[in-house]
Amino acid sequence: MSHATHADHGHDHHHGPATLKDGLWPWMMRWISTTNHKDLGTLYLCFAFLMFFIGGLMSLVIRAELFQPGMQLVQPEFFNQMTTMHALVMIFGGVMPAFVGLANWMVPLMIGAGDLALPRVNNWGFWLLPFAFALLLSTLFMDGGAPAGGWTMYPPLVLQTGDAFPFLIFAVHLMGVSSITGSINVAVTILNMRAPGMTLLKMPLFVWTWLITAYLLIATMPVLAGAVTMLLTDRYFGTSFFNAAGGGDPVMFQHIFWFFGHPEVYILILPAFGVVSMIIPTFARKPLFGYSSMVYATASIAFLSFIVWAHHMFTVGMPLAGELFFMFSTMLIAVPTGVKVFNWIATMWRGSMTFETPMLFAVGFVILFTIGGFSGLMLAIAPADFQYHDTYFVVAHFHYVLVPGAVFAIIAGVYYWVPKWTGVMYNEKLGQFHFWWSAFWINVTFFPQHFSGLAGMPRRIPDYAVQFTDFNVISSVGAFAFFFGQFVFIYIMIQCMRGKGEKATDRVWEGAHGLEWTVPSPAPYHTFETPPKVEESETPAHA
């Protein structure tokens, strides 16, 4: 017995993760060579927050220039670089890696698996990202500057990019490889490594939404890779895929891009649905309403996302039949999305609610995402879209679904799970302050953009006519206030990582159910080395 204890002790000492106390080099090598899903989850999340910060700074350049009419700060060329890079950094560097980070941490804990199925692929998938973004961000210092043709990379404009062009293409390739490895890993883990008794329809909704997201990624990322490769050969090898003069078609790029791009929209939002579907039942102390319809609604949205792409292109001059088809199919998405919102509200109905920070962000998500959904429905109406198209109305719409949508869900998830990760509770008062500050200013930033868009202000312009001034002033003030409020979040997280705060219990939240809450807080470096027994009370539809 004493021998066994001794061996265990030695085991912990040798195989535990290296910390800074072991020296800088071993600590660095731990993070570089780690195959542990928790380490990689942390790396993904830290990387995503760095990118959110960089992308946020770019948005401040945009908002500062747009603070009032006239060109005060930058050249139009640089402004276009900022809008392009802001989008690429936020989408591929911020939101996507943040959700992969949450999946890394939580999917194995939720299904009772010891790690992801392919740990070394997991390491590779993450470490591609710093290289991808080093390539992309280095273009800011090149001849001709960073890509300035918009994140959608429409030819022929994107072909006018300077030295940055091949760097843009290869950065997108690397991001795509990283996403594909990450999603294959998540899908394989979910399908093969669930604890006995964790049947598919007992999986937590976050796991379900990620499984579906993984398939969307696997299906569409190669399409994007193909499209950008054709751009590359058009530019350097004399092909004419998208050059009408050589028999190609510039509109074909848009079709291919949006065949990727529309599922991509759901790649950014489905995991958010999952996070919110975990948080609301916990703080309502009531099981999720309509679990199976939530799963089917997610699957329906994923299916529909493949047949609506051309609603991004109503003004390219499609035949009437095409416009009608894409209008109707797009409107149809409102049905499953509505089901989700109604289910969240039915979950809250007659619950016993408390409003800790994760719940605040989740409720904020439901309301503000739904506002983005309404403007989305308006955009689906093709004749009206001719008015909205490429104006600030669109900017307001997608920022509503992405910032108080996807980003709020990420923040909600981090507050919800950080006690499990670090073993300490975050500062609740500061957390609530962070929510109210963010929720207020994000609306100040983006709500007025609906009005400037309806009044006809085009997107992606560095300067504007004087009648758009008021809404732009308000929007800029909101953006700066929102950005600086996020330092509160950074402070709260640093305090948690340093272990400062009230000790968290294993269950953490009174109403929490699920396997992730059955392991100690902080979660040990290795969990579920032997599969757990799945109790009925730890599954979503528990009675």
Place this chain on the structure above:
Amino acid sequence: MSMSTMQKLAAGFAALLISGSAGAAWDFNMPRGVTEISQEVWNLHMLIFGICTVIAVLVFGVMIWSMLHHRKSKGYKAAQFHHSTTAEVIWTIIPFFILIGMAIPAAGTLIKMEDFSDTDITIKITGYQWKWQYTYLDEGIDFFSSLHPDSNRARQTGAYGWGSSAFDELKKVNDGNYLLEVDNPLVVPVGKKVRLLLTSNDVIHAWGVPDLAIKKDAIPGYINEMWTKIEVPGTYRGQCVELCGRDHGFMPVVVKAVSEEEYRAWVAQQKGVEPAQQVASAASVIAAVASDAVAPAAAAEPAKLSKEQLMAKGKEVYDTQCAACHKPDGSGMPPTFPAIKGGKVSNGPVNAHISQIIKGKNAMPPFGSLSDEQIAAVVTYQRNALGNSTGDVVQPDAVKAAR
């Protein structure tokens, strides 16, 4: 110290808001516009906005009521229900029927918008980086439409600083139409169905005017079409609405809708021919533009111009076409936009200089759409001003030969 800075900032912000709202009414909504289609689109927009608002009030109402009452702090005990097939079916079917109610009028309007029968006038619109070309196919009129020089000067980086006084100055540019004024507007008659064909010479642009509720992409190698029938005379403004590079924000669209008679007079003036039946109404207009009216005749046999004429014309062309990238003083923005001042091209062989303007190079779009005279003038100007003094005088026939 910091307090007073903060106060100044706050005061400046307030002043900007006040002067902004005094300058123009706050536009919260889509314009109703001046065509039957734009009115229909506006109705559609309001219908769907109304439906969304009602749904939002109901859904958020229930949610907020629940959040206020079903709280643990009020001692509310959680129910444990988690399923109701009836509820699920209801909230799947009802939205479906609401959507059908939206889809029917939307499809109706869309079908009307795509009806190109019985058009009266056809105008081809070609997008360039960064201006529009309007070609009246029936009349043989053809001209370019660029950002007005006053707006163009005002929009240079650093031309206006921060604060409400700079803003007040900017509001005076082009009589309040800063960035929304062009040198040559598109002129169309009211009450006629005008068919617009769209294409592009370089990258994708989009041509749209909110008051007409039309917007479509101009794509190189393809021709798109749309139509409008304006009911009310007036000037209607829009902008390029598809990112098209550096000066995407600076290629406005201005449409002047005039009465049938005024349109005829304008056409006559553009052609430089007086239709006998319209002498009376057109005479005054033609007199005012007599110098322009002889230009087409002169174009047949390019005349020799004096150096002074070329330099004056060249400065005008330079300021509208070249200064955006190469700067008004010719210093450029190296390395992307090289300096004209002491530049290799503007001090090198004349023919290479002309050819680069016609064909473009790298980030520089081709300017072959300029007239021989304009190119000759700007080449002369670039070689004898902006710090250069080659002494070369280039005549339009040299440009003609180089094409």
